[in-house]
Amino acid sequence: MIAILGAGSMGRLWAATLPAGQVAFVPRPAQSPAPEHYDFSPVSGPSRNITIPWLSARQTPTTLLVTTKAGDTLAALSCVLPALPESVPMVLFQNGLGSQQQVADTWPNRPILAAATTEGANRPRPDQLIHAGAGTTRLGALTDTGKAHRDTVVEALKSSGLTVIPADDIMHRLWQKLIVNAGINPFTAILDCLNGELLQQPFFQQWIEPLCNELSQLLEVAGQPAQSPRQLRERIEAVARATAGNTSSMRADVLAGRATEIAYINGYLVRLAERVDMDAPVNRMLTHRVKDLI
Numbered sequence: 001m002i003a004i005l006g007a008g009s010m011g012r013l014w015a016a017t018l019p020a021g022q023v024a025f026v027p028r029p030a031q032s033p034a035p036e037h038y039d040f041s042p043v044s045g046p047s048r049n050i051t052i053p054w055l056s057a058r059q060t061p062t063t064l065l066v067t068t069k070a071g072d073t074l075a076a077l078s079c080v081l082p083a084l085p086e087s088v089p090m091v092l093f094q095n096g097l098g099s100q101q102q103v104a105d106t107w108p109n110r111p112i113l114a115a116a117t118t119e120g121a122n123r124p125r126p127d128q129l130i131h132a133g134a135g136t137t138r139l140g141a142l143t144d145t146g147k148a149h150r151d152t153v154v155e156a157l158k159s160s161g162l163t164v165i166p167a168d169d170i171m172h173r174l175w176q177k178l179i180v181n182a183g184i185n186p187f188t189a190i191l192d193c194l195n196g197e198l199l200q201q202p203f204f205q206q207w208i209e210p211l212c213n214e215l216s217q218l219l220e221v222a223g224q225p226a227q228s229p230r231q232l233r234e235r236i237e238a239v240a241r242a243t244a245g246n247t248s249s250m251r252a253d254v255l256a257g258r259a260t261e262i263a264y265i266n267g268y269l270v271r272l273a274e275r276v277d278m279d280a281p282v283n284r285m286l287t288h289r290v291k292d293l294i
């Protein structure tokens with residue numbers, strides 16, 4: 001049984017695609033045990049009805065997928081882990097950086113893996129899940145005990161039919177995603193525009209170059225392979241073009257009045273810069289501007 005903590009868009013995508021009967025959501029304390037029903041629209045093909053039970057106190061999962069937002073993850077796991085044997089591997093799906101390290105530092109002996117995924121899923125209604133774009137999920141270990149579990153977990157997740165690949169360099173993958181999110185998400189939230197509309201916006205054109213200068217220096221601070229500001233800008237703009245019709249997750253959060261993950265994207269970069277006495281004024285400005293939106 002694969003357990004999923006966080007029955008939102010990402011959690012429901014895995015729940016709908018993993019083999020029926022082998023997956024359950026982890027309830028919040030005192031949550032009603034009535035199964036979750038929703039309509040699942042795959043990338044292609046007809047929609048289907050999905051019913052997912054909640055994990056009972058008697059069941060011990062083989063793997064725990066953690067699909068809460070970055071800011072909710074530590075608190076959510078603190079409720080769940082006391083009842084979960086220390087041998088059960090868990091996979092963290094959060095965007096950005098910082099929350100994964102908090103979890104690995106809090107439970108260093110547990111088998112903890114991180115996923116960097118380009119799958120796209122959203123919930124226009126609570127009882128509807130749309131798989132908006134097929135992507136790739138890369139999985140790698142964050143703690144030493146996680147290494148032995150990686151390939152087994154990859155095989156288990158492949159039974160979903162989604163593309164899942166083991167990664168030796170998961171921190172590199174998470175950094176590459178962080179760079180793209182840092183260069184697209186705050187701008188789309190502040191400008192209230194689609195990803196593809198960014199490139200023509202004077203505010204984006206004014207700040208993208210100094211932002212990429214900071215990102216390039218911060219990659220070096222983090223011990224990541226060097227990438228020039230120009231290379232970073234090309235990547236960010238290529239992803240904005242490739243996802244032109246998307247509302248970024250940060251803009252969607254702002255539009256829905258939900259907390260954003262800015263503290264784990266540009267905010268994480270500001271904290272990293274502060275630790276080495278470097279200034280990151282563009283990341284700081286973007287972080288403040290997004291925090292001011294809600």
Ligand SMILES: NC(=O)C1=CN([C@@H]2O[C@H](COP(=O)(O)OP(=O)(O)OC[C@H]3O[C@@H](n4cnc5c(N)ncnc54)[C@H](OP(=O)(O)O)[C@@H]3O)[C@@H](O)[C@H]2O)C=CC1
Nearest residue numbers: 006007008009010067068069070072076093094095120121
């Ligand atoms: N959706 C996507 O396409 C992608 C998402 N990601 C990342 O995956 C993570 C999850 O994203 P997404 O699924 O979109 O977010 P959602 O907000 O849709 O889902 C998060 C879920 O976690 C639940 N939750 C929060 N706290 C707890 C708790 N203590 N116990 C149990 N459940 C809890 C929320 O419940 P409630 O709503 O009741 O608060 C919600 O159902 C994010 O970090 C995101 O960046 C990465 C790539 C793509």
Ligand SMILES: CC(C)(CO)C(=O)C(=O)O
Nearest residue numbers: 184243246247248249250
């Ligand atoms: C790549 C991008 C910007 C696609 O919308 C994304 O990951 C997000 O919205 O969080």
